[in-house]
Amino acid sequence: MTTNAYQLAKTLHRLSRQLRRRQYNKNTAPHHDHSHLLLLIAETPGIIQRDLAIKLDIRPSSMTETLVKLENSGLIIREHDKKDQRVMHIFLTEAGKNSTKESHEQNLALNNSLFDCLSTEEIQQMLTIGQKLSDHLASVQGICNKAHCQHKHRHNCGHHRCQMTESANNNNMGQ
Structure with a gap:
C-alpha cells in the first residue's frame, strides 16, 4: 500500500471515530x-x-x-x-x-x-468519492451495493437487475 493510501485510510478511520464520539456524546x-x-x-x-x-x-x-x-x-x-x-x-x-x-x-x-x-463542491466531491469507495469495497466483498437494490446481498442472489449489472460488468472486462 502506498504511503498516501495508508495515510488516507488512517485519516478516514480517525474521522469515523471522531464522528461516532461526537454523535454519541452524553447530550x-x-x-x-x-x-x-x-x-x-x-x-x-x-x-x-x-x-x-x-x-x-x-x-x-x-x-x-x-x-x-x-x-x-x-x-x-x-x-x-x-x-x-x-x-x-x-x-x-x-x-x-x-x-x-x-x-x-x-x-x-x-x-x-x-x-x-466545506463548500458545496467539496461536499459533492466527498459524496462521489465516498460512494465510489463504498461500491468498490462492496464489490471486493461480493455484496450488492447498487442504489436500485433495496437489500444488501451477495451478487449471485438472483436479483434480476444485479445479474444484468454483473453481466454488463463481466462483458466490459473482456474488452
Whole structure:
C-alpha cells in the first residue's frame, strides 16, 4: 500500500471515530445508537423484521435481540402478520416517534455544524468519492451495493437487475 493510501485510510478511520464520539456524546437522545434503525422503521411503518436486518446488513438473530430491547423500552411494537405468523411487522410507538424526531433534529444540527467548513463542491466531491469507495469495497466483498437494490446481498442472489449489472460488468472486462 502506498504511503498516501495508508495515510488516507488512517485519516478516514480517525474521522469515523471522531464522528461516532461526537454523535454519541452524553447530550444525545436516548437510544441514539439505534437511531438509524428507528428512522428506517419511521420511513416504512410495518416494515418486516427480515427486511430491516437485510437493510442494516446484520444477522437476523442480532436484529431480533435489538428489536426486543427497543420493544422493552417502549419505542416499537412488533406484530405477527395475519397470514403468515413467521413474519413480524415493526411499528414505532409514540415514544419511538418522539425519540426519532429528537434524534433526527440532533443529526441535522451535527451535520450542519460538521460540514459548514466545506463548500458545496467539496461536499459533492466527498459524496462521489465516498460512494465510489463504498461500491468498490462492496464489490471486493461480493455484496450488492447498487442504489436500485433495496437489500444488501451477495451478487449471485438472483436479483434480476444485479445479474444484468454483473453481466454488463463481466462483458466490459473482456474488452
